[in-house]
Amino acid sequence: MASRQSLLAIVPFIVCLVSTTASQSILQVTQENTFSGHRNIRIGDHLYCDSWRFSVETNDAGYWSTIPARCEGFVEDYMTGEQYLSDSEFVAEDSFAFAKTVEIAGDGRDAWVFDIDETLLSNLPYYAEHGFGSETYDENSWDSWVYLAEAPALPASLNLYKQLEQLGFTIFLLTGRGESQRNVTEKNLLYAGFSNWERLILRGPSDEGKPAIVYKSEKRSDLRDEGYMIHGSSGDQWSDLLGFAVARRSFKLPNPMYYIA
Amino acid sequence: MASRQSLLAIVPFIVCLVSTTASQSILQVTQENTFSGHRNIRIGDHLYCDSWRFSVETNDAGYWSTIPARCEGFVEDYMTGEQYLSDSEFVAEDSFAFAKTVEIAGDGRDAWVFDIDETLLSNLPYYAEHGFGSETYDENSWDSWVYLAEAPALPASLNLYKQLEQLGFTIFLLTGRGESQRNVTEKNLLYAGFSNWERLILRGPSDEGKPAIVYKSEKRSDLRDEGYMIHGSSGDQWSDLLGFAVARRSFKLPNPMYYIA
Incomplete structure (x- = not known):
């Protein structure tokens, strides 16, 4: 859960950014593009990579040769975080x-x-x-x-x-x-x-x-x-x-x- | 990703709470106990329930009769959110x-x-x-x-x-x-x-x-x-x-x- 804790940890930073610019659009951009401050995985990528992981771990994917490029940060976060151990x-x-x-x-x-x-x-x-x-x-x-x-x-x-x-x-x-x-x-x-x-x-x-x-x-x-x-x-x-x-x-x-x- | 978007959506609320009380401990309690404002799943539960889902979807668990009580909100979030469709x-x-x-x-x-x-x-x-x-x-x-x-x-x-x-x-x-x-x-x-x-x-x-x-x-x-x-x-x-x-x-x-x- 390291990445989620990191997300909470950067909350004051995000809100500080929003409050100083008084621009709602910055927070929206952040919401769309960033899932985790830790590895800068985009929300869409996290959804995709979680589904990719389901697919490979159930063997639905069958043979696969390489991690999808957009999931490299996701795999690193997974392997080095608590989820893999859990x-x-x-x-x-x-x-x-x-x-x-x-x-x-x-x-x-x-x-x-x-x-x-x-x-x-x-x-x-x-x-x-x-x-x-x-x-x-x-x-x-x-x-x-x-x-x-x-x-x-x-x-x-x-x-x-x-x-x-x-x-x-x-x-x-x-x-x-x-x-x-x-x-x-x-x-x-x-x-x-x-x-x-x-x-x-x-x-x-x-x-x-x-x-x-x-x-x-x-x-x-x-x-x-x-x-x-x-x-x-x-x-x-x-x-x-x-x-x-x-x-x-x-x-x-x-x-x-x-x-x- | 509904729950994660919800988390970002409640960010202003959390920070508002922190800034009005000026107490770091409230944010810390929030970090430990809440993963998603949507269903109030605790971080420990989310880690556990993600592992439980790995275990049942790979069939490592074998027969299981009921969703663990602490994962009921997790399953609801999963089934009604984007991840199930994805x-x-x-x-x-x-x-x-x-x-x-x-x-x-x-x-x-x-x-x-x-x-x-x-x-x-x-x-x-x-x-x-x-x-x-x-x-x-x-x-x-x-x-x-x-x-x-x-x-x-x-x-x-x-x-x-x-x-x-x-x-x-x-x-x-x-x-x-x-x-x-x-x-x-x-x-x-x-x-x-x-x-x-x-x-x-x-x-x-x-x-x-x-x-x-x-x-x-x-x-x-x-x-x-x-x-x-x-x-x-x-x-x-x-x-x-x-x-x-x-x-x-x-x-x-x-x-x-x-x-x-």
């Missing part, structure tokens, strides 16, 4: 509410699958330097960031992870990262506070070039064949959740920065 | 963008399935009298409303419907309403501007008691068995879209008023 907390609460209804057999076969990037780990420090998804993907700078192994945990997900562990779920991590990044990924997960996962599954040589939705479905299918019951699955991408061998319940975390098919 | 327009645009990519064979087998209530028809006049979904479902008053046959079209959906018709799709209407309401439903659809559907499918005696997601999946499966390719499906409920025999692409319309399993 939304991800809500998803974690939904997930935990379901997890508590699962009868854990105690044979280690009751599983939960987590994606990693923008699900367990937040790459916000990286995206803050790279236009919050509005810049074209750059493999070099991304790899440099990954090798730092310093991505923080998404707080709500870390909390959920520990709750699921306590409930007795067997936790699998299923990521689109490649095997060459196994060590740095493990290092980063430990750095961020995660531990005790059953298995970290990364793309091997035979997975190269597969769409994420196929690769992840195949890996879930393998887990099923091994005898695991996948009760829940958490991911910020629909390709983490849809396809085949889907979990009993899937939990979509927010991510208006990028789309992986 | 969101449904965005969904219609997503749907049309996909529909245009479909190669229509011309044999009448390329199909699109629409739900009716809160998809083609808007029952907002009814819900405005019944707490926007916050009141317990009342079959008598609902049936009286249905028999009026005066629900207006959701504008974006009427536009999409006509566009799909022009593209050559065969249109099926699949509703949870029962056969006893066939005549009034047809009457209402025509009143609202819809025509030329291939078939209106309502719950028959053998469908009674089935969860919507099962009933609708079975009916889509029947259409498939008849040789139709269901390219798209539009509905405000996840039970319109998920299950089996799902469409190639599904389009979730907004509805924070109620959930049908």
Whole structure:
């Protein structure tokens, strides 16, 4: 809500402007063109971008390659403000509410699958330097960031992870990262506070070039064949959740920065 | 954006209050407790309710029976403001963008399935009298409303419907309403501007008691068995879209008023 608080904070300034010029038209112009003093998003843009976010988060939009230019400030405000944290907390609460209804057999076969990037780990420090998804993907700078192994945990997900562990779920991590990044990924997960996962599954040589939705479905299918019951699955991408061998319940975390098919 | 415009509209009032009392604390109290002068939603509630809406519209929440009490004003503002119309327009645009990519064979087998209530028809006049979904479902008053046959079209959906018709799709209407309401439903659809559907499918005696997601999946499966390719499906409920025999692409319309399993 940072932007709304900012709006209230600039109220005296706006009214001062109006009262000194005694012109109603200035306030009207301000009303039409400015939603937030913080990022100078126009009201029309905010309406549009809120609808765009609905469209991408429900997957109505299907594949999309870039944030609409008029929504770049909106996405930055969303990702750096309270709403993103609040939304991800809500998803974690939904997930935990379901997890508590699962009868854990105690044979280690009751599983939960987590994606990693923008699900367990937040790459916000990286995206803050790279236009919050509005810049074209750059493999070099991304790899440099990954090798730092310093991505923080998404707080709500870390909390959920520990709750699921306590409930007795067997936790699998299923990521689109490649095997060459196994060590740095493990290092980063430990750095961020995660531990005790059953298995970290990364793309091997035979997975190269597969769409994420196929690769992840195949890996879930393998887990099923091994005898695991996948009760829940958490991911910020629909390709983490849809396809085949889907979990009993899937939990979509927010991510208006990028789309992986 | 009605509520945000209202906020700007009450700016002079707030500042007047502050300047006459010369007390900064009043403005601070206002900042903490009020998001919108229109409905008196507190900032904390707006953050919470926006997250709740994310949770129900992505289906992360799964089944839910009632709008949280603190979100009743939020839902009313959403449904009666510009955001609901804007969101449904965005969904219609997503749907049309996909529909245009479909190669229509011309044999009448390329199909699109629409739900009716809160998809083609808007029952907002009814819900405005019944707490926007916050009141317990009342079959008598609902049936009286249905028999009026005066629900207006959701504008974006009427536009999409006509566009799909022009593209050559065969249109099926699949509703949870029962056969006893066939005549009034047809009457209402025509009143609202819809025509030329291939078939209106309502719950028959053998469908009674089935969860919507099962009933609708079975009916889509029947259409498939008849040789139709269901390219798209539009509905405000996840039970319109998920299950089996799902469409190639599904389009979730907004509805924070109620959930049908």
